[in-house]
Structures are given as C-alpha cells and as structure tokens.
Amino acid sequence: MIDPIFIAEAALNGILLGGVMALLALGLNLIFGVLDIVWIAYVELVMLCMYLVYFLVTGYGWPIWLGGLASVAFGAVLGVAVHLLIISPLLNSAAINQFLATGGLLFFLQSFATFLWTTDHRTVRLNLPIIEVAGMFLSFARLIAFVVAILAMIGLYLFLRHTFIGTAIRAVSQDRDAMRLMGANPQRVYVVTSAVGGAMAGLAGALLIIQYSVHPYFGAAFGPLTFMICVLGGLGNMVGAVVAAVIMSEIISVGGVMMSTEMGYVIAFVLFIVMMFARPGGILAKRE
Amino acid sequence: MARLTAAAVLAIIAAAPFLPMGGMRQYALHVLVQIFIWSFIGGAWSLMGRFGLISLGHGAFLGAGAYTTTLLWNFWGLTPWLGVLVAVAGAVVIGLVLGYPCFRFRVVGHYFALVTLAVGEVVRLLVIAERDWTGGSLGVTLKASAGEASLAAIQFADKRVFYYASVVVWLGGLWVWRRVDRSMARSALEAIGEDETAAASVGIHVTRFKLAITVLSAALTAVGGVLYAQYFTYVNPDTLSGIGVSLRIVFAVVLGGMYSLLGPTVGSALTIALSEYLRVLFGLKFIGMAETIYGLVLILCIIFLPAGIYGSLRAAIARRMARRRAAPA
Amino acid sequence: MLELRGVTAGYGQFTALWGVSLRVSAGEAVAVVGPNGAGKTTLMRVISGLVSPREGDLTFEGQSLARLPAHEIVAHGIAHVPEGRRIFPMLTVADNLKMGAFLRSARRGYRDSLERVYTLFPALAERQKQRAGSLSGGEQQMLAIGRALMSRPKIILLDEPSMGLAPVMVLRLFDLIRRVREEGYTILVVEQNVRQILKLVDRAYLLEVGRIKMEGRADELSEQDFVRKAYVGL
Numbered sequence: 021m022i023d024p025i026f027i028a029e030a031a032l033n034g035i036l037l038g039g040v041m042a043l044l045a046l047g048l049n050l051i052f053g054v055l056d057i058v059w060i061a062y063v064e065l066v067m068l069c070m071y072l073v074y075f076l077v078t079g080y081g082w083p084i085w086l087g088g089l090a091s092v093a094f095g096a097v098l099g100v101a102v103h104l105l106i107i108s109p110l111l112n113s114a115a116i117n118q119f120l121a122t123g124g125l126l127f128f129l130q131s132f133a134t135f136l137w138t139t140d141h142r143t144v145r146l147n148l149p150i151i152e153v154a155g156m157f158l159s160f161a162r163l164i165a166f167v168v169a170i171l172a173m174i175g176l177y178l179f180l181r182h183t184f185i186g187t188a189i190r191a192v193s194q195d196r197d198a199m200r201l202m203g204a205n206p207q208r209v210y211v212v213t214s215a216v217g218g219a220m221a222g223l224a225g226a227l228l229i230i231q232y233s234v235h236p237y238f239g240a241a242f243g244p245l246t247f248m249i250c251v252l253g254g255l256g257n258m259v260g261a262v263v264a265a266v267i268m269s270e271i272i273s274v275g276g277v278m279m280s281t282e283m284g285y286v287i288a289f290v291l292f293i294v295m296m297f298a299r300p301g302g303i304l305a306k307r308e
Numbered sequence: 309m310a311r312l313t314a315a316a317v318l319a320i321i322a323a324a325p326f327l328p329m330g331g332m333r334q335y336a337l338h339v340l341v342q343i344f345i346w347s348f349i350g351g352a353w354s355l356m357g358r359f360g361l362i363s364l365g366h367g368a369f370l371g372a373g374a375y376t377t378t379l380l381w382n383f384w385g386l387t388p389w390l391g392v393l394v395a396v397a398g399a400v401v402i403g404l405v406l407g408y409p410c411f412r413f414r415v416v417g418h419y420f421a422l423v424t425l426a427v428g429e430v431v432r433l434l435v436i437a438e439r440d441w442t443g444g445s446l447g448v449t450l451k452a453s454a455g456e457a458s459l460a461a462i463q464f465a466d467k468r469v470f471y472y473a474s475v476v477v478w479l480g481g482l483w484v485w486r487r488v489d490r491s492m493a494r495s496a497l498e499a500i501g502e503d504e505t506a507a508a509s510v511g512i513h514v515t516r517f518k519l520a521i522t523v524l525s526a527a528l529t530a531v532g533g534v535l536y537a538q539y540f541t542y543v544n545p546d547t548l549s550g551i552g553v554s555l556r557i558v559f560a561v562v563l564g565g566m567y568s569l570l571g572p573t574v575g576s577a578l579t580i581a582l583s584e585y586l587r588v589l590f591g592l593k594f595i596g597m598a599e600t601i602y603g604l605v606l607i608l609c610i611i612f613l614p615a616g617i618y619g620s621l622r623a624a625i626a627r628r629m630a631r632r633r634a635a636p637a
Numbered sequence: 638m639l640e641l642r643g644v645t646a647g648y649g650q651f652t653a654l655w656g657v658s659l660r661v662s663a664g665e666a667v668a669v670v671g672p673n674g675a676g677k678t679t680l681m682r683v684i685s686g687l688v689s690p691r692e693g694d695l696t697f698e699g700q701s702l703a704r705l706p707a708h709e710i711v712a713h714g715i716a717h718v719p720e721g722r723r724i725f726p727m728l729t730v731a732d733n734l735k736m737g738a739f740l741r742s743a744r745r746g747y748r749d750s751l752e753r754v755y756t757l758f759p760a761l762a763e764r765q766k767q768r769a770g771s772l773s774g775g776e777q778q779m780l781a782i783g784r785a786l787m788s789r790p791k792i793i794l795l796d797e798p799s800m801g802l803a804p805v806m807v808l809r810l811f812d813l814i815r816r817v818r819e820e821g822y823t824i825l826v827v828e829q830n831v832r833q834i835l836k837l838v839d840r841a842y843l844l845e846v847g848r849i850k851m852e853g854r855a856d857e858l859s860e861q862d863f864v865r866k867a868y869v870g871l
C-alpha cells in the first residue's frame with residue numbers, strides 16, 4: 021500500500037505541472053485556432069528554448085530570470101521563422117502535407133539537437149529550497165513555474181481581449197475574408213499569432229528547465245500530451261485548457277506514483293480518446 | 309505493352325537474388341527486403357489515406373502485430389503462422405475500437421489524426437510499461453529456433469527466403485489495393501473523401517465503408533509488422549510504434565503519391581534508399597546528422613513537391629504538353 | 638469618385654463579369670440589381686479587392702485600385718458589407734465594432750465612431766456585451782453596417798442587406814440605410830428588392846449574366862416596361 025501522503029504530494033505536483041502544461045497547450049491552441057494547423061514540432065521548439073536557457077545560465081552565468089526573458093524572445097523568433105519558412109508556403113495545402121512538414125521539422129530538430137549536443141541530459145541547478153507542507157515536500161521551483169504560468173495566461177487573456185491585434189487574432193480564426201475587409205492583412209495577423217505562440221513556448225521552456233533536465237527527445241514525452249490537452253481544452257477556450265491540463269497532469273502525476281509513469285500516460289491518453297467521442301468540442305463544451 | 313513491362317519487372321525482381329553483385333549481395337538484399345516490407349505497409353496506410361482518413365497512428369497496428377507474434381513465440385512457442393492470425397485479430401480489434409466511435413461521432417480531419425496519434429502512443433507506452441514481458445524500451449529479441457532454417461518458426465538464415473516472402477506479401481498488398489480500387493466501394497469512398505454529406509445523401513453507408521477500410525488497413529499493417537519482426541528478429545517500441553514510425557510511413561506514401569498503385573512503393577524505395585545512404589555516409593561519426601538531413605529533405609519535399617514525386621511529375625508533363633499545344637496556335 | 642471601366646473578372650476558368658463599366662459620384666446612392674448569379678456579388682468583391690480583375694480599370698478618387706489587396710483598399714475609404722453579413726459570431730457586439738476600426742486611421746477616432754454607430758443603431762448599444770452570433774438577423778445586419786461605418790469610409794458597399802429578413806424588418810432596414818445615406822455616405826448597394834431600393838437610390842444599373850444591360854436614373858428605370866415586368870413584379 022502506498023502512503024497516502026505520497027499520493028497527496030503527487031496530486032499537488034500534478035496541479036503545479038498542470039499550470040505549465042496549460043500554458044503550452046494554450047500556445048499551440050492559439051496557433052491551431054487561427055491557422056487551422058497543428059504544429060507537430062511545437063514542443064521541439066520548447067526543447068530548443070530549454071537548451072538556450074541552459075547554456076545562458078550554466079555557460080555564461082546569466083541569472084535565470086534574464087535567461088527566461090531571452091528564451092521568450094527566442095521562442096517568438098522561432099515561431100515567426102517556422103511560420104514564414106514552413107507554414108506560410110503550405111497554408112492552402114492538404115492537411116496531411118501540413119502534418120508532414122511540421123513532422124519533418126520534428127525529426128530535424130530532434131536529430132540536429134542530438135548532433136549538436138548529444139543525448140546527454142542537462143539540468144540547470146538552482147539553489148531553490150524544498151518546502152515542507154503537512155509532511156509533503158514541494159519544490160519551490162515548481163511553485164514559481166506554476167505562478168509564472170498562471171500570470172502569463174492572464175496576460176495572454178488580457179492581450180486577446182483588450183488589444184486591437186489580440187481581438188483581430190480571435191476574429192481571423194472565425195472569418196479570414198471578413199477580417200481582410202476590416203483592413204487587416206491576414207499574413208501579418210498570422211505572424212503575430214506565431215510569434216505569440218512561440219513566445220509561450222519560450223516561456224514554457226524557461227519554466228520547464230528549472231524542473232526537468234533537457235535532452236533532444238524531450239518533446240517525445242511532452243509533445244503528444246500537449247496536443248491532447250490543446251484539443252481537450254477546446255479551441256480558443258482558456259479555462260478549458262487549464263481544466264484539461266490539470267486533469268491530464270493529475271492523472272500522469274498520481275498514476276505515475278500509484279502505477280508507473282507509462283501507465284499514467286496510457287490512462288491519460290485513453291481518457292483523451294474517450295473524451296474525443298464524448299465531447300468533441302472540448303472538455304467544457306456543451307453537447308449539441 | 310503495360311503487361312510486357314510488368315512481366316519484365318517481375319522477372320527482374322524474381323532473378324535479383326541471383327544476379328552477380330559481388331560482396332554487395334547480402335546488403336542489397338537487406339535493403340530490398342526493407343523496401344518491400346515498408347512498401348506493403350505504406351500501401352496498407354494509403355488504403356485509408358486516399359479516402360481522407362489521415363492516420364498518424366499506424367504504429368499501433370504495426371507494433372501490435374510485431375509484438376503479438378514475437379511474444380507468443382517467445383513465451384509459448386506458438387508458431388508465427390498461427391501467431392499472425394492472433395496479431396491480425398488484435399489489430400482488427402484496435403481498428404474497430406478506434407474506428408467505430410470516430411466515424412459514428414464524425415471525428416474527422418485534424419481530430420481524427422490526433423486520435424490515431426494517441427492510439428499509436430498508447431500502444432508504444434503499453435509496450436514500455438509492460439517491460440517484464442516486452443523488454444520495455446530496450447526491445448525484445450525473437451528467440452532463435454534450432455538450426456539454420458525453420459519453417460515453423462519462420463526463421464531463415466538465408467536472406468533470399470525473406471526476399472521472396474516479402475515480394476509475395478508485397479504483391480498480395482498490390483492485389484488487395486487493386487481490388488479495393490476496382491470494387492464498388494471505390495466511388496463510394498471517394499465521394500466520402502470529397503464530401504461526406506453528399507455521399508450520405510446518395511445512400512452510401514458512410515460509417516460502414518470507413519470502418520471496412522480501416523479494418524482492412526489495420527489487418528494488413530499488422531501482417532507487415534509480423535513480417536518485419538520475423539525478418540529482423542528484434543522489435544523495439546520506438547521503431548515500431550509511436551509518432552516517429554507513423555510519420556515515416558505517411559511521408560513515404562505522400563512522396564510516392566497515395567492515389568496510384570505503385571505510389572507507396574516508389575515512395576518507400578526512395579525514403580529507404582535515402583535513409584540507408586545517409587546512414588552509410590555518416591556511419592557512427594556524426595550521430596544525428598543523417599536524421600537531420602532526412603528531416604530537412606522531408607520538409608523540402610513537402611513544400612516543393614506537394615503532390616508527391618509522381619503527382620508533381622505528371623503535373624509538370626501536363627503543363628509542358630499544354631504549352632506545346634498552345635505554341636503553334 | 639468610384640469608376641470601373643471594362644472590368645472582366647471571374648474564378649479560375651470561369652468568367653463572372655464581362656467588361657463591366659460603372660461609376661458612382663460622391664454623395665450618390667447607386668443600386669445594382671439583377672437576377673441570381675448575375676455577378677453582383679462578384680462585382681462588389683472586385684471593388685473591395687477580394688477578387689482581382691483580369692482586365693479593365695478600377696479607380697477610386699483618381700487612384701487605381703486594380704492591383705491592391707483587399708486590406709489596402711479599405712484604407713482608401715471603401716467599406717464592404719459582404720453578402721451574408723459575415724460578422725464574427727463568437728465575438729461580442731462591441732468587439733465586432735472594434736474590428737471595424739482596425740485600420741490605423743480609424744483607431745484614433747474609435748470612441749467617436751462608436752458613439753455615432755450607437756446613436757444610429759441604439760439596438761446595438763443595448764447588446765454591446767452580447768455574442769454577435771446570438772443577435773437576430775436584422776440586428777446582425779445592423780451590426781455589419783455599423784462595423785463598416787467604424788472604418789470611417791467614404792463609400793459603403795452593401796451586398797443584399799435585406800437577405801433573409803422578414804418583410805417588416807426589410808422596411809426598417811431600408812429606413813436605416815436611408816439614415817446612413819443622410820449622414821452623407823456614398824452608397825453602392827446590391828438588392829433583390831428592386832422596387833424598394835429604386836425608391837432609395839439616385840441611379841441604378843441592371844446586371845445580367847455578367848454584363849450591364851441597362852442603367853439610368855432610378856425613377857426613369859422603374860418606369861421602363863422591361864424592368865417592371867422582370868423585376869419589380871408589376
């Protein structure tokens with residue numbers, strides 16, 4: 021029998037991980053919602069950003085917050101590059117070609133990272149305390165990551181609600197031609213969307229490197245999970261994304277303690293498949 | 309004329325193992341066997357793909373097939389001849405469990421692709437989780453049978469046996485593809501690919517057709533997985549399930565062209581030749597470089613040859629013909 | 638103000654407009670009428686840049702528009718209220734109007750424009766926070782027109798504003814269009830309700846299978862036997 025305190029600890033960790041996963045899923049969700057394209061290689065961009073922070077912090081002695089800012093900027097640049105080089109030529113192609121091209125990017129980034137940095141696992145060591153609450157041990161790094169992720173999501177919410185370009189991003193996903201008639205260049209809106217999505221990947225990278233080690237296959241573990249949370253949350257639904265992220269992270273975290281990491285993922289993915297049939301519009305959507 | 313060409317090609321394929329190739333023979337056969345196996349699997353995938361059912365989870369069927377026969381043989385000594393039946397049954401069940409609700413609830417497009425992707429991941433993770441039997445991510449080796457060759461175990465030291473076996477299976481795949489292509493179902497399913505409501509309105513039972521094609525594709529893919537396992541005598545969750553292998557299958561098919569009989573074969577031949585070339589070129593020197601270039605080539609192909617090699621070639625020829633016709637006028 | 642000379646346009650191999658010439662002077666209201674499939678929508682789309690003309694000339698206040706993309710044409714002062722309204726259903730009424738002012742030049746006067754649109758369409762003011770998709774058909778059309786006004790255009794293109802509305806609503810809508818007109822906007826409108834629209838505009842064009850068949854002052858045109866029989870239904 022597993023001590024309930026471990027399960028409670030896992031549950032708490034699940035919530036903390038859920039914050040970062042929600043952030044990631046929202047970035048992907050934004051791009052998916054506006055461009056109707058799934059970036060299969062989205063978490064590979066996160067992986068690159070994690071390496072960036074790793075090298076800046078351990079190699080050049082940058083403080084972690086500065087490395088994080090650099091990562092956000094780098095993520096935005098990567099997002100724009102992916103859009104201009106790969107997505108833009110394929111905007112009107114068959115869905116399968118879009119999958120394949122971003123899938124090719126996944127192969128490319130994984131392998132190129134292997135080539136450059138080998139498959140070693142690299143960790144940023146921060147001297148952050150471990151907090152003890154009621155017999156449970158919580159890492160301070162995770163707590164910070166959670167709080168920053170939540171703040172970033174609030175920021176994204178305000179951006180999408182209250183700025184002209186943010187509202188335009190939502191509008192383009194509903195009617196591209198009508199938005200052209202409003203004087204918006206869809207291509208520009210796409211670039212901004214990709215930059216924002218990339219910046220979220222950059223931020224997530226900075227938040228993940230303080231809790232996990234990075235290696236070229238980092239995306240293999242988090243990538244599918246991110247797609248699924250993104251879809252489960254429902255397009256353009258921020259609350260849905262958070263709920264879906266927390267549920268999936270809980271299953272993985274608690275399932276990991278009670279059974280094995282893989283079984284946690286298996287249960288989470290099976291739940292995803294079942295939910296796709298039960299609630300195709302997302303976890304919070306009303307059934308039609 | 310076409311018959312003559314086909315006969316000539318078949319004759320060459322049949323004679324290939326005996327052609328003089330010096331020390332290259334073993335290696336050449338090895339590459340050819342892979343090409344035939346993956347062409348067969350690609351053909352199975354394209355049965356679904358050409359009707360708009362984009363699966364990113366064919367690794368599930370492949371892995372289910374390969375692991376079923378391997379484990380049955382290793383633990384109970386069940387001959388793969390019977391094992392393949394269990395494997396196919398398993399894949400069919402996965403296909404039904406996946407397909408029925410998907411088609412019933414109209415999960416289409418990106419969503420279908422992501423659901424299949426999840427199924428592929430589930431199989432991969434289950435294999436890893438059940439590491440006591442499956443060897444986890446380290447994979448598992450097929451227990452060797454006694455002696456040089458065993459028909460009951462489908463293990464042969466001589467690569468030529470597998471060469472012919474893979475050719476036969478590949479031809480069988482082409483035959484099935486042809487049958488599906490010619491049968492009544494074709495126009496129906498193509499209509500579904502185009503427009504589901506339209507197809508439904510002319511009285512086509514959409515769900516049943518999609519399910520049939522999915523089950524067929526799953527079953528054939530499982531057979532491909534079994535053949536792969538018997539040939540390599542080693543299976544591993546990352547090379548057989550998960551996103552990586554699923555994307556590779558799709559890439560080969562799209563590169564060759566999924567709407568023609570030999571498209572998947574052409575695509576598989578090209579991608580395997582490319583992988584092999586890069587592998588030999590870089591060897592163990594620059595780890596990751598071969599795959600890096602593979603990914604790059606993939607992206608470039610998709611951007612610049614969106615209709616695949618065959619489709620793009622045909623479009624280019626059509627353009628040239630049109631220009632020639634226009635010129636004298 | 639707006640002038641088309643010999644415009645030919647279509648989709649792929651198909652030609653929907655054949656050498657269409659048309660002009661609208663500042664302050665004028667002009668209607669384009671014609672049967673279904675005549676190319677009226679295509680004509681509007683050519684003007685706003687959603688379809689680019691294959692041949693012919695398209696000028697607005699002396700500047701050529703023929704090669705400009707849609708989003709740049711708006712900046713010249715041409716607002717297009719498309720067929721079927723095409724509001725953003727998941728955005729609120731206020732956000733729809735905000736998108737109408739997306740142009741940099743329009744953002745400065747955003748508050749003012751909003752004020753004016755709400756005075757013109759008080760129904761919208763009451764529903765600012767409501768999702769646009771939940772409005773009634775008539776309200777959605779008001780929103781579409783209001784959204785177009787937000788860009789502070791010089792000319793408004795209206796494509797079948799009465800489509801799908803109940804007869805009472807059509808009358809109210811035409812009243813509203815009249816008021817928009819009195820605000821001093823130049824209007825080019827496509828309509829199926831020929832009789833009513835001819836009472837509202839100064840001049841009209843008759844478009845049939847992609848060609849202008851007739852043009853003239855609205856009152857003269859409605860007297861023509863041909864138009865009466867075929868369109869006005871008298």
Ligand SMILES: Nc1ncnc2c1ncn2[C@@H]1O[C@H](COP(=O)(O)OP(=O)(O)OP(=O)(O)O)[C@@H](O)[C@H]1O
Nearest residue numbers: 648651653671672673674675676677678679680720
């Ligand atoms: N996107 C398109 N692709 C191809 N053909 C089109 C397209 N849109 C319109 N057409 C064709 O162009 C012709 C003119 O269409 P258009 O929509 O301009 O007619 P309309 O006068 O607005 O008709 P309605 O009164 O029904 O709105 C029609 O024959 C139509 O089939």
Ligand SMILES: [Mg+2]
Nearest residue numbers: 677678679720
């Ligand atoms: Mg029309």
